[in-house]
Structure formats: C-alpha cells, structure tokens
Amino acid sequence: xxxxxxxxxxxxxxxxxxxxxxxxxxxxxxxxxxxxxxxxxxxxxxxxxxxxxxxxxxxxxxxxxxxxxxxxxxxxxxxxxxxxxxxxxxxxxxxxxxxxxxxxxxxxxxxxxxxxxxxxxxxxxxxxxxxxxxxxxxxxxxxxxxxxxxxxxxxxxxxxxxxxxxxxxxxxxxxxxxxxxxxxxxxxxxxxxxxxxxxxxxxxxxxxxxxxxxxxxxxxxxxxxxxxxxxxxxxxxxxxxxxxxxxxxxxxxxxxxxxxxxxxxxxxxxxxxxxxxxxxxxxxxxxxxxxxxxxxxxxxxxxxxxxxxxxxxxxxxxxxxxxxxxxxxxxxxxxxxxxxxxxxxxxxxxxxx
Ligand SMILES: Nc1ncnc2c1ncn2[C@@H]1O[C@H](COP(=O)(O)OP(=O)(O)O)[C@@H](O)[C@H]1O
Ligand SMILES: [Mg+2]
Numbered sequence: 001x002x003x004x005x006x007x008x009x010x011x012x013x014x015x016x017x018x019x020x021x022x023x024x025x026x027x028x029x030x031x032x033x034x035x036x037x038x039x040x041x042x043x044x045x046x047x048x049x050x051x052x053x054x055x056x057x058x059x060x061x062x063x064x065x066x067x068x069x070x071x072x073x074x075x076x077x078x079x080x081x082x083x084x085x086x087x088x089x090x091x092x093x094x095x096x097x098x099x100x101x102x103x104x105x106x107x108x109x110x111x112x113x114x115x116x117x118x119x120x121x122x123x124x125x126x127x128x129x130x131x132x133x134x135x136x137x138x139x140x141x142x143x144x145x146x147x148x149x150x151x152x153x154x155x156x157x158x159x160x161x162x163x164x165x166x167x168x169x170x171x172x173x174x175x176x177x178x179x180x181x182x183x184x185x186x187x188x189x190x191x192x193x194x195x196x197x198x199x200x201x202x203x204x205x206x207x208x209x210x211x212x213x214x215x216x217x218x219x220x221x222x223x224x225x226x227x228x229x230x231x232x233x234x235x236x237x238x239x240x241x242x243x244x245x246x247x248x249x250x251x252x253x254x255x256x257x258x259x260x261x262x263x264x265x266x267x268x269x270x271x272x273x274x275x276x277x278x279x280x281x282x283x284x285x286x287x288x289x290x291x292x293x294x295x296x297x298x299x300x301x302x303x304x305x306x307x308x309x310x311x312x313x314x315x316x317x318x319x320x321x322x323x324x325x326x327x328x329x330x331x332x333x334x335x336x337x338x339x340x341x342x343x344x345x346x347x348x349x350x351x352x353x
Contacts, residue, residue: 001029004041007082007089008099011037022110022210025228030102038102039080043095044088049228052096054141056087059227061139062132062202069131073101074215074222106213106222115269117209117219118246122273124212124221125204125242129235130278132202137232140202144229147205148237150186150300157307166312172325175306178332182299189234189289189296197285203233207242235286236293239274243294244301246270248334253326260330261337262294268348275352287353291345295338302331 005014012035020030020040027043049055059079066076080099082089088098112118146152161169161176169176192198204211204224211226245252247266250259271290279287308315309324318324338345 004089004091004097005031007097008039009081009083010039010099011035017041021108023226025226031099038104040100040102042098042100044098044228046094046096049143051141051143052088055143055228056098058140058143058230060087062135062227062230065135066131074103074106076223077101077103077225077227103213103222103225105216107216107219108210108213110210112209112246115265117214118266119269119273120214120219120221121207121209121212121242121246122270122275123277124214124224124273125207125238126274126277126279127221128204128224129201129238129274130281133278133281135202137200137202140231142231144205144231147229147231148233148297148300149190150296150303151190153300153303153307154183154186157303157310160307160310164310166310168310168325172306172309172328175325175328175332179299179303179306179328182332182335185292185296185299189236189292192285192289193234198234198236198289199283199286200232201235201238202230203235203238205229205231205233205238205241207238208245234289234293235278235282236289237297238293239271239290240293240295240297241301242270242274243267244298244331244334247294248330250330252330253323254330255326257329257333260333262334262341264341264344264348267294267341267345268352271345271348272352275349279353287349288346290349291338291342294345295335295342298331298338299335302328302335305331 001017010033012033014033016032017029021028025045025048029041031039031041046052063077070076078101079087088096090096206226206229212224213222215222247262249261249263254260305324306328313324316324
C-alpha cells in the first residue's frame with residue numbers, strides 16, 4: 001500500500017490508511033496525513049469497469065467542469081494527480097488506484113431517515129443536473145453500453161425464459177405474464193430520445209442517497225460522489241431510479257406484498273428537491289416524463305431480477321434462495337402502483353414546476 005500512496009501528490013506525510021465507508025463496488029480507504037489534509041484512496045473495480053481510461057477521463061472532465069462553477073473542495077469531488085500528473089496509478093499487479101480529496105465534516109446516509117433527507121438527495125442530484133446542463137454530453141464515453149436500454153433488457157429476459165438454465169421458469173408463470181404485459185412501456189422514452197424530442201444529459205446512473213455527501217452540521221448537500229457510471233442518458237432515468245428505492249414503501253424483497261408500493265409524499269419530497277435545483281433547466285417534455293422514468297426504472301430493474309433468477313442467480317447477490325424472484329415481485333407490484341398514480345405524480349410535478 002505504501003508504494004501505491006507514494007505515487008500521488010499528497011500535501012502531508014501519510015500516517016494511516018484504513019478501509020472506509022459502505023461502498024459495494026470499489027475498495028475505499030481513508031488516508032490520513034500529518035497535514036490538516038486527508039484523502040480517499042480507492043482501488044477501482046476493474047472487473048465491473050473494463051475501460052478504466054475512459055471512465056477516468058469522464059470523471060476528470062466532469063469534475064473539472066464542476067470545479068469551474070464551484071471551486072470548493074467540499075462541493076466538488078476533486079481528483080489528486082499522480083507524480084507524473086496522471087489521474088490514476090496502475091500497480092504492478094494491474095490494479096487501478098486513484099485518490100480524491102477527503103470531504104471534511106460530511107455525512108453519508110445509507111437510507112433516508114425522513115422525508116427531508118430524501119428531499120436533500122433530490123436537491124443534490126438536481127444540482128448536479130443543473131450544473132452540467134451545458135456540458136458537451138456527446139464527448140463522454142458510454143461506460144456501460146445499453147445500461148438503461150429497457151427493450152434490450154426485455155430481450156435478455158425473453159432469452160432467459162427460452163433457455164431456462166436453472167429450471168425455474170415453470171415456478172414463475174404469473175411473474176412472466178405480469179412482466180410481459182408491461183413490455184409496452186419498455187421503449188417509450190428511448191423512442192422520444194431517438195426522435196430528438198428528449199435531450200441527452202449527463203447522468204449519474206447510481207443516484208442512491210449514499211452517493212451524496214451531506215454537511216454534517218446542516219444535513220444539506222455538499223456534493224455528489226461515485227462518478228464511475230457518469231455517462232450520456234436521460235434525466236428521467238436518474239430521477240426514476242431515485243424514486244424506485246427512495247419512495248418505496250416496502251423493502252426490496254418484502255414478502256408481504258400488501259406493504260409494497262410507491263409513497264406519493266416521498267415522491268413529492270424527492271421531486272421538490274430535484275426540481276428546485278434543476279426545474280428551470282429541463283424541457284417541458286422532460287418534466288412530463290419524470291413519472292414515467294420512475295415506472296420504467298422500476299420495471300427495468302425488476303425485469304433484471306427476474307432474468308437473473310432464471311439464469312441461476314449469477315449477477316445479483318442473493319442472501320437467501322428465491323430472493324431475486326421476490327425482488328421481481330415487489331418491483332412489478334410497484335410498477336402497478338405507479339401506473340395507477342401516474343396522474344397524481346404528474347400533478348405533483350406540475351405544482352412544483
Ligand atoms: N471524497 C470523499 N470524501 C469523503 N467520503 C468519501 C469520499 N468519496 C467516497 N467517500 C465515502 O466512501 C464511500 C464509498 O465511496 P464510493 O465512491 O461511493 O464507492 P462505491 O462505488 O464502492 O460505492 C462513500 O459512500 C462515502 O462514505
Ligand atoms: Mg457508492
């Protein structure tokens with residue numbers, strides 16, 4: 001580890017380096033120094049992200065752009081260069097390392113404790129969207145191609161049903177029927193994008209609350225972190241994925257489906273934060289498609305759980321047997337609930353905007 005740390009332009013001498021935070025993708029360490037200046041050291045997961053040069057270039061360009069608008073190390077994730085002015089270091093084993101400035105006096109929540117926390121996360125991702133509204137999005141690399149290509153996800157589901165690798169298809173007749181009945185939604189936003197009616201935006205693609213740093217004193221947003229999946233996409237998809245888990249009334253794999261749905265007050269809290277920050281930047285059609293983004297992201301994620309169930313649980317971690325199937329059930333239940341609430345979600349958006 002010492003030889004890795006020595007590759008970066010640090011302000012003080014390192015005194016400790018310990019595992020930090022609750023991230024699931026990268027290996028994160030808090031690197032303390034004898035100067036009043038600490039760092040986050042990360043080993044980037046090169047199995048999840050095969051194209052590291054493009055990924056790091058995306059992050060470098062987006063953070064440099066944000067820095068021009070807000071030159072404050074607590075409000076922008078800031079990369080620390082290597083001795084030869086690179087943005088990451090490749091060690092002799094081929095592992096990839098990078099260093100960020102540590103954001104001091106910050107708080108990172110795994111789940112919202114109340115509506116206000118959710119509103120603050122909406123504000124954080126809305127601010128990110130607002131600050132990057134004029135960024136030349138075409139110059140970013142699509143780090144995971146077809147990430148939110150819902151029709152392609154449906155093709156994968158149908159292929160998994162056809163192959164029936166784990167012999168589970170016979171146990172999931174009602175779920176298959178429910179998901180296929182919703183296939184009509186799969187392409188609706190992508191069609192608008194293809195027709196040029198929706199713009200491409202800089203999207204984050206992992207808009208969870210624990211990818212926002214809040215000020216520990218005021219619990220208001222400082223900055224958005226975890227920029228590995230920043231790429232061109234639709235504003236409604238980032239918004240929708242936040243609603244999928246942020247406004248859910250039940251756990252992701254809740255057994256009692258009567259507890260599962262989408263909470264309108266939680267939807268409103270997130271939407272209020274998000275639109276306060278970027279409402280003026282979004283086109284009228286983009287705002288109109290936000291509720292559909294929530295439905296689509298829930299549908300897409302649920303179809304991926306079902307696909308993985310049929311493939312034998314090879315992608316998502318399952319703590320107990322059948323968890324993927326249960327997740328698929330909660331997600332289609334939420335989709336049905338959102339279908340019924342589309343009109344109400346629309347009214348909330350209009351009232352805020
Ligand atoms: N610049 C930073 N300042 C303070 N804490 C950070 C910083 N970057 C990351 N963290 C902490 O480390 C955790 C993991 O980082 P993250 O980049 O989200 O990794 P992962 O991709 O594994 O989720 C975050 O949830 C946060 O608690
Ligand atoms: Mg993270």
